[in-house]
Amino acid sequence: MKIIVLDGYTLNPGDLSWHSFEELGEITVYERTNPDQTIKRIGNAESILTNKTVIDRTIIEACPTLKYIGVLATGYNVIDIAAATEAGITVTNIPAYSTAAVAQFTIGLLLELCHQIGDHSRSVHQGDWTNSIDFSYRLHPLIELSGKTLGLIGFGRIGRAVAPIARALGMHVLVTTRT
Template identity: 50%
Template sequence: MNIVVLDAYVNNPGDLSWKQLEAFGSVTLYDRTAPDEVAFRVADANIAVSNKITWDEAALDAAPNLELIALTSTGFNVVDLDAAQRRGVTVCNVPAYSTPDVAQMTFALLLELCLHVGAHSRGVMNGEWVRSIDFSYWDYPLVEIAGKTLGIVGMGSIGQAVARVANAFGMDVLFNSRSAKPACENEHCRQVGFDELLARADIVTLHAPATPETNGLIDAAAIAKMKDGAMLLNTARGTLVDERAVADALIAGKLSGFGADVVAVEPMTQNSPLLDAKDKNIVITPHIAWATHEARTRLLDTVFANIRAFIEGHPQNVVS
């Protein structure tokens, strides 16, 4: 097998190893691949390992020998699955490798919005506590999350992990899901309709996939249905929110906070509407929830297992 890794650096900047791939054939590693480099690099590939490469008709046509696209991600919206199927190309993803990490980031964002730990620490390091005439001070409103209602949009493995943490913090949970999930319900966790969730939640957190149906899910109309002063979190996909609407709601005070690990265009562009609200209660991290050493280790181990299973004739984690 001729194996090509097209964007190796983002998954493994040097603290892990690709060596296991050598058991399956010849391996070529590229740290990054620009769109105009894809065709040349996949021309002889039997297996392509990639993360954010767009696999459209043109890219697939450039790889006549391609048999497997081994994604180093859970999401697979970068692949034209119909076009891949017509060409007999199998596509495999890596489900659930980062579930605890995304749940962790969700609460890291929420706690920062509520307690401003980073800003207060920077103030202390800049000497503000040394100069304080009081034993304690705070520069921002401090918010307790116990007793608050968390609204979870999307109750897959990550949404369920978030619900468990929320309950441990003493929060009540409302969740919305495309299918009924009675097993997720308990005294402090209940499934409701989307509009009811928006109306009742103090904090809304997004854990749904990027699909045509979820594109712009949180727009101006949805925000208008939320409580005044509610907070919004997005650790799913940037396209789930209308960023102009979110920025406007922060500026107007309709939303009291917004935390995100994802934006609609990544890397973020200089003209992102969210930057208009940078002086409000907003925290944005550069899509790092998935990137702990532990999660990336699980990720690559599953990619290797997916390739092995495909070669042995029993592919796993196939998406269609």
């Protein structure tokens, strides 16, 4: 089986090995693939892995040997699912990919909003704290998260991961979903 990774860098910036895929067949890994390179790179492959490279109807129709598309992300938005289904191509994704990392990043952004960490870091590096007449140096008023209410719109994997972190910081959590 011929396996093509169209945009390996997005998943693996160099700290992972693609070696185990060699047990499944011949693998070729491209760091990134531009739209005009996609059809040629897929060629006669049976399987492709992609993260951000768009696989639309034109590409699917131009690659008749394609049997499997693995999306190295949580969604299917880069794949023409209708065209893949019509062509009998199996499409999968990784539903739990990066859930913890996105939840941590969400809380990190919340902390940045409350404490302006970037501004304070730049100011300290410029020597402003050292030159301050006050020991308790701050550029902006601090906002304590404890006791505040966080509203989550959606309660999928990421929302369910953010909620306990927010609660650990003493926050009240409200949730709304479409379901």
